[in-house]
Amino acid sequence: MILRSVNHENVIRFYGACTKHRKYLIVTEYMAGGNLYDFLHKQKNTLKLSLILRIAIGISKGMDYLHQNNIIHRDLKSANLLLGDGQVVKIADFGLSQEGDMTSENCTYRWMAPEVINHKSYDHKADVFSFAIVLWELVTSKVPYENLTPLQAALSVRQGLRLVIPSSVHPRLSKLIQRCWGENPHTRPVFSEITAELEDILQTFQAASSSKGSHRHTKQKIQMKSQ
Structure with missing residues (x-):
């Protein structure tokens, strides 16, 4: 019912369902890129900043739409984020309780x-915390708390432990991650703020990259003239 009620470019599209006993199925659009967890951790992809930001913006926009419609995801994680053509990202499996083995390596x-x-x-705001962990995954390409069991990770988070953000991460992105996984839910930003910050970081990065490219081009022209 939740899937049926939503319509956003960053939320998986619902086509129908089979409710026949023992054949319970949900039919959605096909996402050729699979899920973000496999893309990062099984295919061992390391992402450039521009792609990290574009994926993060897509997730943030989709989550903002859900929250605007009073839907809390409750299970936001990289395994529930699907990639399509052009590496567009769409949110799946929201509003559902986690089932299965809660100690599995892909555990919530x-x-x-x-x-x-x-x-x-x-x-x-619980979704905002989960988003911070996904953002950390994007910038590190690592499994969160990979040296701990899921239960140990949960106990550590309860005690205030957070993942280490590498010094190589863009400082504004690092600060945003820390704000999103703050202990106090009330101090975490909402997704409209997160989207605005990510878009501004991307715009600033692209402008800087364009300026560098233009500078290199001018330098090459000067060198050619001097020759």
Whole structure:
């Protein structure tokens, strides 16, 4: 019912469902790139900043749309983010409770906000925390808390532990990650703010890259003239 009610370019499109007993199926659009978890961790892809930002912006826009429609994802993680042509990203499996083995390597615990781990009441800001972990995955291409079991990771997050952000990460992106996984949900930004910040970082980066390219081109012209 939730899938049926939403329509956004960064949310998986719903086509139909089979409700016949033992044949429960949901039919959605096909996403040829598979999920982001496999793309990063099984295919061992390392992403350039411009692609990191474009993927992050797509996720943030989709999440902002869901939140605007009073839908909390509750299970935002890289395995639930699907890639299509042109590496467009779409959110899937939202509003559903996690089923199966909660100790598996792809477990929700690695992305879970402390208030959820502590069984406290939570709201849409729990999704913002999970987004921070996904953003960390994008900039590092690593599995969150890879040296810990999912349960150990959850216990560590409860105690205030956060992932280490490499010094090579863009400083504004690093600051945004830290804001998003803050202990206090009320101090975490909303997705409209996150989208605006990511778009500004991308625009600044592209302008700087264009300026460098123009400078190199001018330098080459000067060298050719001097020759």
